[in-house]
Amino acid sequence: MPGERKHGGHGRHDHGGGHGSTVKTSKRPSSSGKKRTTTQEDKEAELIASVQSVNESNENSRENEEMVARENLKNNVSTNESENIDSGNDREKVAEDEKTETEVGHSSPEVQIKDEGAENRWAEKSKEEEGFNIRSFNDNILEFTEIFDSDRYRHVDENYPVEDLVSVVADISRTIEEFKQQTQNSQQQLEGLRMKMKQVKENIQFSVSRKAFDIRTDDDLQSIEERELTEKLAKLNAEIAKANSDLSEALRLSAETESTAVRAQIAAERAKEEAKRIEEEVEWRAQQEERRKREEAKKMEELRRQREEEARKEEEEKKAKDAEWKRREATGAERTAEWENWPAHELQLSSSGGLACIIRGKPNSFDESSVTCKEIDQLDIELTYGPQEELVGTIIKLVPTSEKLKLQSPIYVAIPFTISRASGHSREAFVRADVNGEWREIPSTEVTYDNHKDLKFVQVELKDCLTLAVMTRLKRDYVTFSKRPSKMASSCDHRITLTVCRDTFYRKEHILLQVQPVDSATVHDLQARNGNCKHLLASSPILLVQWESTELHKPIVVTIPCPPNPAKARKIAQMRRIKEEKMKNPQKVIPVPMDLREKEENAGKQNKAKPKKKTLQEQLAEINAPPEEEKPKPTKWYMGDYAHNDDDENDLLYLLARTGTGKWSVVPEVEIVQVKLDLLQFTLERPFEQFMVLRVRTNTEEDSLPVMSTAIHDLLQKRFVQAVIKQRSDNSFDTRLELAPINRVTKLLKRMNEDGFEDGPEPSQIIGVCEGDIIEINFRGNIQNSSSDKCPRFVFNSNVPSFLEFYLSEVDQYLQRNFSVFRGVVELYRTYYVTADKKAVTRKEAVVDENSFCVRREKKKTLLCEIPITIPKYHVEPSPVPLQAPVVIRNDSDPVNDDLMRHLAADMGDEWRKVAMTLNISRARIQAILRNTQISDSTDEDARYHMLITWLKKMPKSIDKVTVLTNAFMKNGRPDLAEQVRIKDEAFRRNITQTV
Template structure:
């Protein structure tokens, strides 16, 4: 299904180099965490290359790696290698072709030592060299519409600028406007994001930039006056072809001089190591008649900048800054599809796929060819970062057969769908008995940083609380959960004949139903071993087997129950006997039933005790003077400050707080009775109330 994604690498060496043994393996996913930078995409399988480097360190190998994506004008393909400190850096990369593999594309680099490497697609890097003594002009290789022009003596020193152009095409901007319709209101178009990497220099003269910009999309007045829901429907139903047609009409009208000039141009910039966009108010931007190219003169080179076209009626510039920040984030995010399918020929075999939403149809075709069903498919969509590390986990009643580890790590990649095929089975065949399916879940987790408040040490004598300290913590966040359905087997089973087994009077937790469950869980000769541990003779065991055959185990327990004196702790004897025959599971279940029964009896006794206090408690809570000092009463009843604070948070009225304090005392104090309650109320000055309580006692 996806084996052809990883083609073979080609290794060459100079003619005078000695034979070098090589070991080439795929790199573990966890080791690719820092591989991709912003706007980079992985287009090959990460590879670990190991070989013995020579002592003189002059020998090298030429390592060619195939990649799977075509070169575009605004992107370039380079090989990144991992340094010993774990940092990935780009190395000198060349395109290479081989006669035996003309249908594949390769990039090649020199390796002089063992390392990990991968092919990455990134924004094309243009290098501009400006001579201070002469004027010049530069046209970007990524986009010929991006030009720089500078005069003579533009600076005191020569300038070297690294330029990257991140395009913002019409479909991406349209999708952004639909997803953030409120935040992008008033934003009519943008140009590409320009990255400038140069030394901190002072320009003596401005440098002229010519940049492309998207044409403004005009909206109908009727839709602008309609409600927000109708406006959303208009934007959603408007196709890309309609927008292109509007832009062509806008160009034609502007050439005829029919431009309404209801928009303005703004230059926004972002400094290094900063995530905030600012507006440069010291520049003037000139628009062309066709509105698709703008010109500006810059006296200061910003590390990152973009030109935006916005509505003149928009008064808040902060809204444009927020919109550009969201646009930048959306350009680095990818729409991801998650799906779980079941194979038709083997219902226990499932396939989980994580792929780019653009590849959903292709993946669907692959799964159909592999005989996976489309019926009742599980499908979800997420938004992820390129190269984001994820964890695949399972929970519920349907788990993989070899599920020994808690998670399976993988990284999202636009060009490489992630497939996980496994055989699953149910963990408990008796659960979910009302459904024709067993159910489990596939979960997708990711590490995210969360700001949490860490309490500082506080002085109890101080009345005011100190400010909490904020710290970042890495936590596992569940991004999505998909249901796994395993059909139950449809085996025909005969209708069992109803057998009448003897019953007896229930004694504690020992009931006929309990004996039936235990006897059904005993296999083979286990019931005989249990009978021996319970003190039965061999002759008695053989007689029971001869008389009752299939129901011998139940009749054995019945006979033992009748023989043991009523005063004996039968449950403990049965638990010890089950432990002696190594049926720990049955012994634990029996002990759990016993503990649950004891807890019920304990709870019942507490409820009875609270009922006995019903009248005294209500008499106290009917007095306003008692309600007003409920905290003082609670402290006399030996309630802690935490208990009092908890009651105060949970119940709004003072009357209910007073009642809950009394109930807490009665439930948690072994010496709680009406006489002690009367003594406490007398010490608080309620003498007449204390006499009433004494009469109740």
């Protein structure tokens, strides 16, 4: 037994010495210092090596765990042996306890060595017993941290090492899993150790207590043994407390290690997620870059196509312009064309039966039955209108009779059109054709036919069947300038000229000139409509010039007409009228005798100052001079405006030009010379596409001039019309609506009366629309369109009849019961499209904006006017006349009876409503009386009688009716009726007295 106990102590001593020997183990130098001098590749290699060393340490840790388990088993065996000591051998137990105390005393240095080397044993083991090294693990963590701090993994780009990152993250995860497993094993072993130590403590306490109880039986040895046992117990408690503190520290370290492992695992998971996110971000950026490259390539391809299309269009326009120039310059020199001898085939419109077109074709290759003509509704197509363009004919479509039929040779189609004489002076006709969905102008010429002298025709050459529309525009003048000096005159007005000096252009310059007339009626209308144009006196025509050059090497002299100042024009006209009257009625010269002539000469010689002969202006001033008391006051100035004088002969002239953005501006430093009364001349230093001259008052501010020019330009774009709605006389539901210019409304009303549309409201107020605007009709009130199309539409054209016929009906037959007709309102809306100016969009914006390749058209809708209209109630039976119960007055004790009511109703006038209000009769009852009078055959006298009866029925018998009625008549200005009531009352009272 003692040998075994000693053997057990020696084992513990050997075990402690074994642990203490770990203090002498040399520590492995840290690798963090080496990382400062190694390259990135060395770091990755050392990281892989450290991961392998950790794996090897995990294998060695298993052997250490087995050794710890064997030592725990030996300790348990020795503990059990100590518990089985015989309680009778007390002295031997005391000796053994003293020996144990000695062994404990000898082992205390080992415990100290163990405590001192606990951290080192926990930190690392010898190379022979190395399993898991915590310092190596920490060094590996530092290495991983330094790897992620490198620029290779921090900056994400296209060359990001995703695969290397994945492998590093996998190594980190594996290392953390091993560390976590080792930590769990250590915690389990520490828990087992603590349980064993607890059992040892309980056994020792039980043994000591039992022996202390046995020792107390001996009185001699009780005190000494008790003190010895107490001392041993205190020492054992101290050792156990120290062991418990070491165990608690080990558990704390284990918990910290476990938390570190958990944090490391969380960091690894986050690193995995970050790596995955970085990989997805790199992939997404790659996709975005690829998509951007595809879109950029597509955009560049679209831009290239657009440029090619623009170049092609410019080339086509150039060719067409050259051909047009040649054709225009060769006009009048053409020989007799071959097609004039071909037979002419007339095609009729199927709807109206009028002439659609005249076709000439080669006799052997074209037949009249090979082509048919069809009328096209303008709402079914998208016909585009340019500035100042008008539709003057029916839109027709040539359709071959057979799909396989093709024109073997060109045909010549002449389309009739209508144009007024005033418009024909400044406008010309041309043809637009629908070519592959795009409306283009095709070459055309005006022709005449002997059998249709009342019509004008425009002829085109076609090689295929197309949709054609005849339109008019401002006359164009095509001129080619060279280096030589030349002069160009407008065919619209020969007073408009452009004089070019030598070397103004270095190459041939094609110029296209158009003239937009501005008459005095337009100026007067503008002065009446726009308050900003009250200082405008006159305006020249607007010149539209298309230049090929962007600059002029020498100035161009422009001559343009402009009406004179109205005050000066009136004065000159009056002077001419006086001169003409003098020429028509010359004064008779009476011969003077010689003696009287001599006397006059002598008297003249005596006068020193002879009076001057008065000029024609002075004579005109004397004639127009008012009497002395009626002479006007001198002109007063107030805030830059004239006080009351409008006849100012002074004025100012300004040249205004329109830029590419569509804004008008004053051209500075331009000297405008008045060559004649209505003719101006100035020089152009640079080419302007649109320009005009304004004559204004001297007190006009320069900032208001662009506003005037814009107002004139906008006014010329509009057409002022009136909407006329008429209903058929025999059927008021059949309605026609037509828009016509204000100067044609009278003729339109006459024509509509001839067609049977005589009833209906008056024409609407003057409204402004543009050519090609879509007019949409809406209905409001108890009126609607009976057809399926609830909002009928039509297109306005000033030269083509713009009308619409529809059939009206009521919305609800039970509404508006108080009226004899159904009432409603017809609303006219203007629908138009606004297209952005091409010149306003720069090339830079066209490249940036993807949608700038196609021209966007914005649809707008504005209300023009509202016209009230009614339809009769033919299908609704009128309400029957209400039967009124007869009123019988049975009171004979009052002078107010039926005879008096009849007499007063006959004598009253329009004041009966005021009398009714005085008699406290409600407005509703008055309205009911009036309604019953309208729907029946009653008269106004019956209405007044019913009013008096209503008052009489609600009056109590005790009220003095005579006084009430008399006061009502006196209050409303009828004392005569009040006197009649008073006389009637006196007569009634007198008769009663006589009877009594």
